[in-house]
Amino acid sequence: MPIKAYGATAADVPLEPMDIQRRAPAAHDVQIAIAYCGVCHSDLHQVRSEWGGTLYPCVPGHEIVGRVTAVGDAVTRFAVGEIVGVGCMVDSCQHCSACAEGLEQFCENGFTGTYNAPTDEQPGHTLGGYTQAIVVDDKFVLKIRHPEDQLAAVAPLLCAxxxxxxxxxxxxxxxxxxxxxxxxxxxxxxxxxxxxxxxxxxxxxxxxxxxxxxxxxxxxxxxxxxxxxxxxxxxxxxxxxxxxxxxxxxxxxxxxxxxxxxxxxxxxxxxxxxxxxxxxxxxxxxxxxxxxSLIGGIAETQEMLDFCAEHGIVADIEMIAIQQIDEAYDRMQRSDVKYRFVIDNATLAA
CATH class of the missing domain: 3.40.50.720 (NAD(P)-binding Rossmann-like Domain)
Structure with a gap:
């Protein structure tokens, strides 16, 4: 499935439009049309290879909120039309002691990050939420219970x-x-x-x-x-x-x-x-x-989302178009944002 994305081809160049491929949903997969994606400081570090080890092309984004557009035959927890989220992980080994305890973030074999993690799919590593859509194993998809008018401000909850x-x-x-x-x-x-x-x-x-x-x-x-x-x-x-x-x-x-x-x-x-x-x-x-401390496991992330929905908690955000992402990175480095940028992914179609 070809879709539009924004990513970097090297550490020293601006992010640019690109077309990427997503797999067709397998039995346990959920396909999500991404509405909003938060901008994390980790995105900047990774794109500019400040931590080293960045795999290019790099398409960042791990604070994802969107709507289910298809589910695999074995998926029972999600249905087409539901609002869902995806955070920093899209897979883990599922058999180590950490995974058995619901602590996938500490997977002893290394969790699969939403972007920049090795995968069998093209281009050989995961591509994140600065895209129109994503396909994720249902174990790593989260239910969003906030009102729809708060969804953009919910996105940063998936990491921050x-x-x-x-x-x-x-x-x-x-x-x-x-x-x-x-x-x-x-x-x-x-x-x-x-x-x-x-x-x-x-x-x-x-x-x-x-x-x-x-x-x-x-x-x-x-x-x-x-x-x-x-x-x-x-x-x-x-x-x-x-x-x-x-x-x-x-x-x-x-x-x-x-x-x-x-x-x-x-x-x-x-x-x-x-x-x-x-x-x-x-x-x-x-x-x-x-x-x-490092993020949380999937069960705890769902607990956090439910707690925030119950208490009316969302992030304080500034919405941007994807075409403003490099400017947003520069402003983020200057702490010139209150307090989180969120991309309106509809602007990818512009």
Whole structure:
């Protein structure tokens, strides 16, 4: 099935229109006409080969919302016409211990990413959501229960939403817990919304004082300028959990100092350059932890989507045409977006 897409043919060239092929739906496949696709910072890193290993042509996009247009003979959970989502994974081995526990993101044989992952199909690697349609195994398709007028703003939940929801759930953010969210961007703004909805006391950390009012509107109970030593010191030893969404290299000691005994600082951003080494004594003398977290499994992603639908949570977005994608990448690098770009995939037909 030939369809229109936008992708890059090399790291140093703009994205451009291209035609790609999708397989015909097999027995367990769901074919989806993509309505909206969120723009993740990972897309930029991959397209420009900043992480290395990019396979070209690279068609990014793993925050996908659309409508089912066909299903395979063995598919029972989805029907033509339903609104569905696809996130960062389109397959995993399905037989390792992680997959057996519903933790496909930690598949011991490596999950199949929605784009840039090896596959038997042309061109030899997966192609993502900057396209008109996608065909996905039904195990990796998610039900969307939000109203249709919110679907564009639902798309970023498939990555930014689950990336923040999973650690908040794992470390039991909720009533009686003081939770910090570091960084008020595409991930951080979702972290604030979700931690607030879970019932935690939420403190937003930012280096941009002008984001204070925005953070309070998103659901933060307090906002701290992390460059202000007095503001930081006022919270020393008081946090149960801090979620750090900042992908740039920075000093982690400033945040581990704010943890209670047995508190955890969890990282979800991967910096281009390593963080300065943390002070181990600060961890040892408080039994504190620095941890990491990677998206969520399919069951937990569905749980997150249902939680967000129940609580009326979506991302704050700016809609763009696919022809604006390179401009959006440049603006994203400057943090010039509140807080997530979403592509109107109908513009692929232009």
């Amino acid at each position: 939403g689950i990336t923040t929801y999973s650690p908040l759930r794992h470390w039991q953010a909720g009533p009686g817990k003081k939770v910090g969210i570091v960084g008020i961007g595409g991930l951080g703004h979702m972290g604030v919304k979700l931690a607030h909805a879970m019932g935690a006391h939420v403190v937003a950390f930012t280096t941009s004082p002008h984001k204070r009012d925005d953070a309070l509107t998103l659901g933060a109970d307090e906002v701290v300028n992390s460059r202000d030593d007095a503001q930081m010191q006022a919270h020393a030893g008081s946090f149960d959990f801090i979620l750090d969404t900042v992908a740039a290299s920075h000093d982690l000691d400033a945040f581990t100092a704010l943890l209670k005994r047995d508190g955890t600082l969890t990282m979800v951003g991967v910096p281009e350059h390593p963080h300065p080494s943390p002070t181990i004594g600060m961890l040892v003398f408080g039994r504190k932890s620095i941890a990491g």
